[in-house]
Amino acid sequence: xxxxxxxxxxxxxxxxxxxxxxxxxxxxxxxxxxxxxxxxxxxxxxxxxxxxxxxxxxxxxxxxxx
Amino acid sequence: xxxxxxxxxxxxxxxxxxxxxxxxxxxxxxxxxxxxxxxxxxxxxxxxxxxxxxxxxxxxxxxxxxxxxxxxxxxxxxxxxxxxxxxxxxxxxxxxxxxxxxxxxxxxxxxxxxxxxxxxxxxxxxxxxxxxxxxxxxxxxxxxxxxxxxxxxxxxxxxxxxxxxxxxxxxxxxxxxxxxxxxxxxxxxxxxxxxxxxxxxxxxxxxxxxxxxxxxxxxxxxxxxxxxxxxxxxxxxxxxxxxxxxxxxxxxxxxxxxxxxxxxxxxxxxxxxxxxxxxxxxxxxxxxxxxxx
Numbered sequence: 001x002x003x004x005x006x007x008x009x010x011x012x013x014x015x016x017x018x019x020x021x022x023x024x025x026x027x028x029x030x031x032x033x034x035x036x037x038x039x040x041x042x043x044x045x046x047x048x049x050x051x052x053x054x055x056x057x058x059x060x061x062x063x064x065x066x
Numbered sequence: 067x068x069x070x071x072x073x074x075x076x077x078x079x080x081x082x083x084x085x086x087x088x089x090x091x092x093x094x095x096x097x098x099x100x101x102x103x104x105x106x107x108x109x110x111x112x113x114x115x116x117x118x119x120x121x122x123x124x125x126x127x128x129x130x131x132x133x134x135x136x137x138x139x140x141x142x143x144x145x146x147x148x149x150x151x152x153x154x155x156x157x158x159x160x161x162x163x164x165x166x167x168x169x170x171x172x173x174x175x176x177x178x179x180x181x182x183x184x185x186x187x188x189x190x191x192x193x194x195x196x197x198x199x200x201x202x203x204x205x206x207x208x209x210x211x212x213x214x215x216x217x218x219x220x221x222x223x224x225x226x227x228x229x230x231x232x233x234x235x236x237x238x239x240x241x242x243x244x245x246x247x248x249x250x251x252x253x254x255x256x257x258x259x260x261x262x263x264x265x266x267x268x269x270x271x272x273x274x275x276x277x278x279x280x281x282x283x284x285x286x287x288x289x290x291x292x293x294x295x296x297x298x299x300x301x302x303x304x305x306x307x308x309x310x311x312x313x314x315x316x317x318x319x320x321x322x323x324x325x326x327x328x329x330x331x332x333x334x335x336x337x338x339x340x341x342x343x344x345x346x347x348x349x350x351x352x353x354x355x356x357x358x359x
Contacts, residue, residue, distance in 0.1 A: 026146035031217035033150075038220050041149055
């Protein structure tokens with residue numbers, strides 16, 4: 001699953017640490033998700049999308065390999 | 067995924083304070099035969115061949131310190147506990163158990179079939195089987211957390227394929243258990259002249275390992291999560307029971323506890339996993355029922 005968290009952060013001028021703080025996870029977790037090494041749970045994905053005020057499928061989308 | 071069945075954060079420094087002295091004491095007891103002078107009491111009326119009147123509790127203390135200490139360091143919440151750290155912990159537990167038990171099985175193979183086992187290991191097998199799983203688990207967990215500064219190291223757990231391992235595992239477990247049962251009934255389980263009880267134990271253990279670490283027919287995300295939680299609960303249960311047994315049994319009885327302790331974790335894990343699977347299989351949704359009838 002790919003995501004646009006990095007792009008959305010840039011648009012909202014938000015650091016990884018700030019996003020992590022907003023959804024109560026560690027900065028490393030945000031970095032691991034951003035680099036595509038970890039697929040978050042639905043709860044976490046919804047929380048991230050809510051921070052950017054976007055539908056979850058705008059931030060996360062399936063890849064052909066999924 | 068929420069972090070479940072974890073200990074509070076303050077358990078981690080306490081775990082270090084208990085675990086490190088425990089490891090040192092355990093090392094001194096095993097390698098240098100060190101015993102804390104006067105640390106024990108007269109447990110029996112007179113000295114026996116294997117059971118002395120005065121029972122020293124240095125080894126029991128070391129076991130307690132190591133098991134509680136290393137469990138605390140591994141299962142205490144980290145500074146910022148979230149679903150990923152929790153997943154990493156369980157993945158590390160799964161990985162370390164697989165590594166430890168595979169190594170143990172290889173050692174057992176050498177012991178049973180080739181009679182060649184370095185005495186440095188075989189002399190301390192019981193102590194190692196208590197310490198190593200906990201130690202490997204801790205090292206793996208903290209490696210995954212801190213090997214990279216910017217992000218966590220993640221690795222999805224790998225399983226043995228369902229075919230042929232699961233079916234073979236179940237058959238071998240029951241075949242081996244039958245062999246052990248016969249040996250127990252005949253009273254020759256620890257008889258060094260008869261070989262088949264040892265072979266039965268090897269088959270039983272190999273079966274448990276294949277059964278525990280092979281995929282189900284359909285292994286999806288939920289099943290993997292249940293598998294991990296089952297392993298965590300089996301781990302708690304196993305070590306809790308082991309600590310109680312350490313307090314309750316001595317000398318030869320305790321040797322039996324240590325032998326059972328070599329495979330009990332795998333057994334509890336399989337029981338919990340199969341129980342959850344069966345429970346879910348039996349849950350019938352009324353709407354689904356109406357649709358199929």
